[in-house]
Amino acid sequence: MNWSIFIRNYQSYLRIERGLSKNTIDNYTFDIERLCLFLEENAITVSPIKISEETIQQFIYSVSKEVNPRSQARIISGLKSFFSYLIFEDYRTNNPLELIETPKTGRKLPDTLSIDEIDSLIAAIDLDSNEGERNRAMLETLYGCGLRVSELVSLKISDLFFDEGFLKITGKGHKQRFVPVGNLTQKYIQIYKDYKRTDLNIKKGHEDTLFLNRRGNQLSRAMIFTIIKDLAAKIELNKSISPHTLRHSFATHLLENGADLRSIQLMLGHESITTTEIYVHLDRKFLREVMNTFHPRG
Structure with a gap:
C-alpha cells in the first residue's frame, strides 16, 4: 500500500469517526503531503508503516528552516495524529514522533480591533457598488455574532430565526448552536437579502x-479575507487582520462590557472554556476594574 491509500483511509476516519469538517481534514492532510514531498525530493522510498524516527527528524529539521515555531508545532501535531491512527488500525506498533519535542511557541494573544476601528472598517465599504450591501451585512454578522469565516460562508436563509432573535450556526464537526443576533445586524442582513440578493442569477444548489x-455561487473563505484586507488598506489600518480578528474582537468587547466567560464560550461554540480564555484579549487595566468591582475586598 502506498501513501495515498493510507491518506485516503485516514481522511475517511477523520470524517466518519471523528466528525471533522472538510477544512480541518484538509489541514491534517496537508502536513502528511508535505512529508511525502520531502521523501520524494530526497529520493527516500519508504512506506508510512516502515518510516523511521530518524527520517521524520530529517523532515522536521528541513521544515524548521522554512516555518516559524508555531507552524512547526502544528505540523508535528498533525503527523502525530496520523501515526496514532496507523497504530489504532494495527499498521504500526509505535509512533515515530513520540520522542520528537514540539518547539515552545508561547501563548499568543490574538489581535483585536477597537470599536472605532471596526466602525471605520465598515464605514469604508462602498455601498454604491454591487457588493456593498452584501459586504456590510457580512462584516456586521462576523463581528455582531462572533462567527468563524467558514460558518459565515455556509450560513443559510433557513438558519435565520429573526423573530426569535437567533441564527442557527453549524460549526466545527457539524455541531449546531444558536447565536443571538442584534437588531442592527438583522437590519443589514434583511436589506441585502430582500433588495440585493434578489438581483442575482442564483445557481442551482x-x-x-x-x-x-x-455569479450566484457560495462565497469562498479566501474572498472574505480579501474583502477585509482591502478595507483595512483603504482606511490605512496598520494591523494585520483577518475575519477571525472580528471574532476575537466580538469576544473581547463582550467581556470588557461585563459578559461572563461561559456565555461567550457558548456563543463562540468552543468545546472547552480554556479555548475561550485564549480568544479574549485582556489588558491589566480591565483586570483591575474587575477586581475592584466584584471582589469583596476590592
Whole structure:
C-alpha cells in the first residue's frame, strides 16, 4: 500500500469517526503531503508503516528552516495524529514522533480591533457598488455574532430565526448552536437579502445560501479575507487582520462590557472554556476594574 491509500483511509476516519469538517481534514492532510514531498525530493522510498524516527527528524529539521515555531508545532501535531491512527488500525506498533519535542511557541494573544476601528472598517465599504450591501451585512454578522469565516460562508436563509432573535450556526464537526443576533445586524442582513440578493442569477444548489458572489455561487473563505484586507488598506489600518480578528474582537468587547466567560464560550461554540480564555484579549487595566468591582475586598 502506498501513501495515498493510507491518506485516503485516514481522511475517511477523520470524517466518519471523528466528525471533522472538510477544512480541518484538509489541514491534517496537508502536513502528511508535505512529508511525502520531502521523501520524494530526497529520493527516500519508504512506506508510512516502515518510516523511521530518524527520517521524520530529517523532515522536521528541513521544515524548521522554512516555518516559524508555531507552524512547526502544528505540523508535528498533525503527523502525530496520523501515526496514532496507523497504530489504532494495527499498521504500526509505535509512533515515530513520540520522542520528537514540539518547539515552545508561547501563548499568543490574538489581535483585536477597537470599536472605532471596526466602525471605520465598515464605514469604508462602498455601498454604491454591487457588493456593498452584501459586504456590510457580512462584516456586521462576523463581528455582531462572533462567527468563524467558514460558518459565515455556509450560513443559510433557513438558519435565520429573526423573530426569535437567533441564527442557527453549524460549526466545527457539524455541531449546531444558536447565536443571538442584534437588531442592527438583522437590519443589514434583511436589506441585502430582500433588495440585493434578489438581483442575482442564483445557481442551482445555492438557493438557500445567504451570502453569494456575483455569479450566484457560495462565497469562498479566501474572498472574505480579501474583502477585509482591502478595507483595512483603504482606511490605512496598520494591523494585520483577518475575519477571525472580528471574532476575537466580538469576544473581547463582550467581556470588557461585563459578559461572563461561559456565555461567550457558548456563543463562540468552543468545546472547552480554556479555548475561550485564549480568544479574549485582556489588558491589566480591565483586570483591575474587575477586581475592584466584584471582589469583596476590592
